[in-house]
Amino acid sequence: MGYPAFNLTLEQLAGVEAIDVASLSELARADLTRWVAMPSRLRDGILQQMADYVAPIGATLDGPCTWLDPETKQCRHHQHRPQVCRDFAVGSSGCRQWRAAYHELL
Numbered sequence: 001m002g003y004p005a006f007n008l009t010l011e012q013l014a015g016v017e018a019i020d021v022a023s024l025s026e027l028a029r030a031d032l033t034r035w036v037a038m039p040s041r042l043r044d045g046i047l048q049q050m051a052d053y054v055a056p057i058g059a060t061l062d063g064p065c066t067w068l069d070p071e072t073k074q075c076r077h078h079q080h081r082p083q084v085c086r087d088f089a090v091g092s093s094g095c096r097q098w099r100a101a102y103h104e105l106l
């Protein structure tokens, strides 16, 4: 996924005060709550990563998430991870499919 995938656009994350919270999905509201509670250095880092992101040329998959530690294979900021990461069941069929797809990248 390239970077932590919060359920909000770069423009929304960069200007949360302008968001119409009532119009957001439940998942997006959960991510918004986490986003505003996150240390500003992490928020700034993600905004920069989203702005600078370029998908790998010729690849059908995005690169690894920037929060993934390649040595430990763990999330560097697990307590701040987006809702999609919380909902993704480790060991599920979807999990195994993604692991197989990314196996050669990691």
Ligand code: SF4
Binding pocket: 001, 003, 004, 005, 065, 066, 067, 068, 069, 074, 075, 076, 077, 078, 081, 082, 085
């Ligand atoms: S759990 Fe962490 S490392 Fe894994 S995709 Fe989510 S934010 Fe990235």
